[in-house]
Structure formats: structure tokens, C-alpha cells
Amino acid sequence: MASVNSDLFAAGCVGVASWTVFRSSKIRGDYALLFYTAAGALLYTLIRLTSESPEPPFTTTVKLGSAYALSLLLTTVAYRVSPFHPLAKFPGPVLCKVTGLYLAYISFTGKRHSFLDRQHARYGRFVRAGPNIITVNSPSALTIYDNPNTTKSELYRIADRDLVHSALFFKPDTKRNHRDRRRIWHGLFTTAGLKEVLPSIERRTWQLLYALEQRQQNGVVDVGATLGHWAFDVMGDVVFGGMTDFEFLKKGDSNGIMRSNKLATTIMDSVGLSPWLLDILWHLPATKTMHASRDLATSMMRTRMKAERALDYRDLSSYWMEGGIPENQLELDAVVAMTAGSDTTASNLTFCVYFLTAHPECARQLRQELDKEFPNPAGMLDMDILQALPYLNGVIHESLRLTTPYFMPREVPVGGMVVDGHFIPHGTDITIATNSQHMSEENFYPDPLTFRPARWIPGGLGPETKTNKNVLCSFGLGEYACIGKMLAYQEMRHTLSRLVLMYDFAFPEGFDVAGFPQGMQYTRSTYFEIPLLLKVTRRPGITGFKTAFE
Numbered sequence: 001m002a003s004v005n006s007d008l009f010a011a012g013c014v015g016v017a018s019w020t021v022f023r024s025s026k027i028r029g030d031y032a033l034l035f036y037t038a039a040g041a042l043l044y045t046l047i048r049l050t051s052e053s054p055e056p057p058f059t060t061t062v063k064l065g066s067a068y069a070l071s072l073l074l075t076t077v078a079y080r081v082s083p084f085h086p087l088a089k090f091p092g093p094v095l096c097k098v099t100g101l102y103l104a105y106i107s108f109t110g111k112r113h114s115f116l117d118r119q120h121a122r123y124g125r126f127v128r129a130g131p132n133i134i135t136v137n138s139p140s141a142l143t144i145y146d147n148p149n150t151t152k153s154e155l156y157r158i159a160d161r162d163l164v165h166s167a168l169f170f171k172p173d174t175k176r177n178h179r180d181r182r183r184i185w186h187g188l189f190t191t192a193g194l195k196e197v198l199p200s201i202e203r204r205t206w207q208l209l210y211a212l213e214q215r216q217q218n219g220v221v222d223v224g225a226t227l228g229h230w231a232f233d234v235m236g237d238v239v240f241g242g243m244t245d246f247e248f249l250k251k252g253d254s255n256g257i258m259r260s261n262k263l264a265t266t267i268m269d270s271v272g273l274s275p276w277l278l279d280i281l282w283h284l285p286a287t288k289t290m291h292a293s294r295d296l297a298t299s300m301m302r303t304r305m306k307a308e309r310a311l312d313y314r315d316l317s318s319y320w321m322e323g324g325i326p327e328n329q330l331e332l333d334a335v336v337a338m339t340a341g342s343d344t345t346a347s348n349l350t351f352c353v354y355f356l357t358a359h360p361e362c363a364r365q366l367r368q369e370l371d372k373e374f375p376n377p378a379g380m381l382d383m384d385i386l387q388a389l390p391y392l393n394g395v396i397h398e399s400l401r402l403t404t405p406y407f408m409p410r411e412v413p414v415g416g417m418v419v420d421g422h423f424i425p426h427g428t429d430i431t432i433a434t435n436s437q438h439m440s441e442e443n444f445y446p447d448p449l450t451f452r453p454a455r456w457i458p459g460g461l462g463p464e465t466k467t468n469k470n471v472l473c474s475f476g477l478g479e480y481a482c483i484g485k486m487l488a489y490q491e492m493r494h495t496l497s498r499l500v501l502m503y504d505f506a507f508p509e510g511f512d513v514a515g516f517p518q519g520m521q522y523t524r525s526t527y528f529e530i531p532l533l534l535k536v537t538r539r540p541g542i543t544g545f546k547t548a549f550e
């Protein structure tokens with residue numbers, strides 16, 4: 001008996017010792033699992049060969065393994081909630097301090113932004129949202145993104161170790177590789193590059209109008225889903241020169257490709273907050289949607305690279321190939337471009353249409369502005385004119401402000417940094433509390449929770465108007481900010497204007513107008529609990545226009 005107890009005690013001590021050794025190292029979850037499986041097998045073999053105890057070797061192995069795991073777990077938890085932890089002075093929910101799995105779970109529900117709003121309301125400007133994560137509800141948190149030494153946190157790491165780590169969006173292997181890759185992408189997002197893809201946006205927008213009319217059932221159409229199809233088709237043209245099988249506006253998404261893509265993004269944005277877990281799940285069927293998204297992008301990339309026919313414009317693939325990115329490195333860039341470029345734009349346009357329908361006085365004001373510039377609603381829309389329209393841009397900014405609660409953690413560099421007067425130690429993951437900042441009276445006054453596009457026009461809400469443009473984080477901040485921002489604006493300005501010029505939108509009877517925005521689930525992909533089913537009718541006087549899928 002004494003020997004069994006001393007063995008268990010020894011296993012517990014090894015647990016504490018391994019915590020001391022491993023606590024600040026970033027070991028991949030799948031490697032750790034392999035290591036522990038091998039260690040367990042070795043221990044079992046040793047016990048079997050040497051033990052004289054009547055207890056079956058398997059039982060002894062499980063007991064020792066459990067003693068080890070329990071002591072490791074307890075030591076980890078005790079340290080994380082102890083005053084010795086470097087983030088001990090920052091308040092936050094105990095469960096968040098204990099494990100990253102809690103925030104991962106909250107994130108998976110799509111309600112991380114409102115959870116963090118509540119925590120900031122309770123604890124103040126700084127909240128410890130994970131064992132090693134701090135969120136800051138203050139405009140001075142912008143300094144995190146201006147600091148050239150902060151890096152993307154480990155939470156952006158791609159689970160697949162075979163993929164080259166210089167694709168955009170994910171944690172790059174080096175800043176230099178990230179900059180080089182960005183330079184290659186950049187060509188499309190210049191004024192000249194954007195001009196080349198504009199005809200594709202125009203063509204797809206006519207198809208969108210056609211789909212909105214054709215898909216009506218019982219007098220309503222799912223505007224959100226149709227905009228999702230439009231955005232995916234646009235990105236198919238922008239990224240792969242249209243050499244895809246999507247044509248979602250024409251055929252719908254019967255294979256659930258968009259759903260898979262959204263789910264893959266959600267898994268990354270939630271489970272990714274516990275990177276060790278994502279490393280393990282990556283090998284299991286649970287993440288098959290992530291693999292499916294990648295496989296689809298790979299196959300489209302191959303089709304595009306082997307294309308016989310010359311394109312009459314330069315798509316993003318053209319820049320990648322000219323930039324010399326090898327084929328086997330492009331698949332991740334392709335997934336990123338398709339996903340980052342479609343779901344985001346579609347969601348924001350969906351919200352724009354919703355807000356304008358919920359606030360008819362704003363819709364009227366926007367239409368007035370557009371009618372003045374474009375007396376023929378079906379005529380050409382000049383992008384330079386659209387770019388300069390104050391109310392149109394106000395509508396887009398206001399919708400972005402209210403609906404893009406991104407979570408953008410950065411790793412604090414060696415030497416630590418000071419944020420809002422507080423020292424943050426090296427290695428901490430730190431992020432601005434986007435949603436709380438977007439909704440704060442400190443930045444947006446009056447009525448920060450209300451859709452009021454005029455706040456983006458100087459003095460638009462009266463002499464007291466406060467609009468802190470700097471804290472609008474909808475396109476990210478600093479060196480990793482959205483490279484597609486200008487394309488997104490081009491798409492949103494063009495398509496929203498066309499919709500407002502051509503159609504009247506109305507809620508059908510019984511639509512839960514107030515519930516729609518509250519039903520938003522946000523996981524870097526946006527889900528709508530309530531579909532945006534609207535009555536869409538042509539404005540009086542608009543009879544025929546070019547709609548067909550020719």
C-alpha cells in the first residue's frame with residue numbers, strides 16, 4: 001500500500017515538474033497528445049515487465065497517468081488564478097482565467113461580442129478574457145496595432161503544419177514574408193486593379209436584381225441569402241477569373257459550399273482560441289469542413305492555373321502567378337480570399353438593407369442623394385461619384401460600426417508594452433474590445449446604439465456630434481488590416497446604390513424588426529438567426545432593364 005501511494009505521489013510530482021518546464025512553451029496539441037500516448041504505452045510496458053503487484057498493469061498505468069494529469073491540471077489552474085500570474089492584477093470572470101476553453105465556447109455561440117461588452121461593463125477598461133488574453137475597452141488600445149513589434153497572436157496559427165505559413169490572414173512565419181506576400185496581392189487593390197474587376201461586379205449585380213425578382217415566394221425574398229450568393233460569385237470572378245462551378249445566383253448553393261466555408265471560419269475563430277485543441281481536432285472528422293474548404297479552393301486554383309483561355313482582365317490569381325507564388329502555396333491564399341472577401345461584404349450589405357428598411361427616413365435621404373447624381377436608376381454608376389457621396393458612405397460606415405465586432409489579438413513583444421497606463425507583460429495576447437468601442441458614447445455620440453448615418457457627416461447630428469473614426473475597426477488595424485478594403489467599398493457602394501435606386505424594400509407583416517440585429521451571431525463569419533425576408537418591389541416607373549444571365 002505504502003509503495004502504491006509513493007508511486008502516485010511521485011506521478012503527482014512529475015506532473016508539477018512538467019508544468020514548470022512546459023508552462024511558457026507553445027507545444028502543439030497534436031504533438032503533446034502523441035507524446036502522452038507514447039509515454040503511457042512505455043509506462044504500461046515497463047510496469048508489465050517489472051511490477052510484482054497483483055494489480056493489472058493497465059489499472060496501475062491509468063492510476064499513475066491520472067495522478068500525473070490531475071496534478072498538472074491543478075497546478076495549472078492554481079497558478080492561473082494565483083497572485084503570481086503576470087496578469088493577476090487584471091479582473092475577469094474566474095472561468096476565463098482558468099481556461100481558454102470558456103471563451104472558445106462563448107465564441108462558438110456567436111455571442112462573444114455581447115459577452116465581452118457585459119464583462120467590460122462589470123470590470124472596467126481591462127478584462128482578462130482568457131488565461132493569457134486581455135481585452136481593452138479604450139481608444140488608447142489602438143496603440144497595440146501601431147506598435148511595429150507586436151505580432152499576430154498564436155490564436156491565428158493555422159492548424160495544418162504542412163501548409164506554408166506565409167498566406168495572408170493567418171499568423172505569418174515572419175513579418176517580412178507577410179509583407180512580401182501582401183505586396184503580391186496588392187496589385188489588384190490599386191485604383192487600376194480595381195477598375196479591371198468593376199465590370200464583373202456590375203454584371204453580377206444585374207444578376208442579383210434578377211435573382212431577387214425570380215426568387216420571390218409568397219411576396220418575399222431572402223435578401224441575405226441572395227446577397228451571399230452574389231458576393232461569392234463576385235469573388236469567384238475576382239479570384240479565379242470566373243473559372244469556378246459556383247454560379248450560386250443562377251443555381252443556388254445546393255451542395256452547401258457557403259455553409260461549409262462559414263463553419264470552417266467559425267471553428268477557426270472559436271476553437272482556435274485554444275490552439276492546442278484545434279491542433280488535435282484538425283486530424284478528426286470534426287473539422288472536415290475546414291479540409292473541404294481548402295480542397296475546394298485547391299481544385300479551383302488548379303483549374304485556374306491550367307486555364308487555356310486568356311482572361312480579358314487581371315484577377316487575383318494573375319497577380320499571384322506573376323508574383324511567383326508556387327502552386328502548392330496558393331491554396332491557403334485562395335481559401336482566405338474567397339472567405340474573407342465574400343461573407344464579410346455580403347453580411348454588411350445585408351445589414352445596410354435591413355437598417356434602411358427599418359429606418360425609412362434614412363432610405364429616403366440616401367435615395368435623394370443618389371437620384372440627384374443618377375437620374376437614370378439603371379444607368380452607369382460612376383465609382384468616383386459614389387466614393388464622394390457623404391450619405392451613402394455614412395450608411396455603409398454606420399452599418400459596419402454596428403455589426404463588425406472583430407476579435408483581433410496581438411502578442412505583446414519582448415519588454416512588454418504600456419496600454420492606457422497599464423504595463424502588459426511580454427507574451428500576453430491583447431486586443432481592443434471592438435464592439436464595446438464601436439458602441440461607446442466616448443467615441444460615438446449621441447445615440448451610439450442607434451443607426452444614424454448622419455453622424456459620419458461633420459456635425460451631422462448637431463454641434464455635440466462625436467465620431468471617432470479612428471476606432472472603427474471593421475477592417476482591422478495596423479499592418480495586418482484588411483487588404484480588400486477598397487474592393488469591399490467598391491462592391492458595397494456600387495451594389496447598395498443600385499438596389500436603392502431600383503427597389504423599394506419593406507418588411508412583411510410579422511417580421512421581428514427589433515429581433516433581427518439581436519439575432520446576429522458573430523464568429524468572424526456572420527449568421528442571421530432570423531433570415532432577412534423582405535418584400536422587394538421595383539420603384540414606380542422602372543419597367544425593363546437588363547437582367548438575364550447572359
Ligand code: HEM
Nearest residue numbers: 168169337340341344345408474475476480482483484488
Ligand atoms: C465588408 C467587407 C470586409 C470586412 C468587414 C473585412 C474585415 C477584415 C478585417 C477586420 C481584417 C483583419 C483581421 C484581423 O486582424 O484579425 C481583414 C483582413 C483581411 N481581409 Fe478583409 N474584410 C472585408 C472584405 C475583404 C475583401 C473583399 C477581401 C478580398 C480578398 C478581403 C481580404 C482580406 C485579407 C486577405 C485579410 C488579411 C490581411 C493580412 O493578413 O495582411 N477582405 N479583413
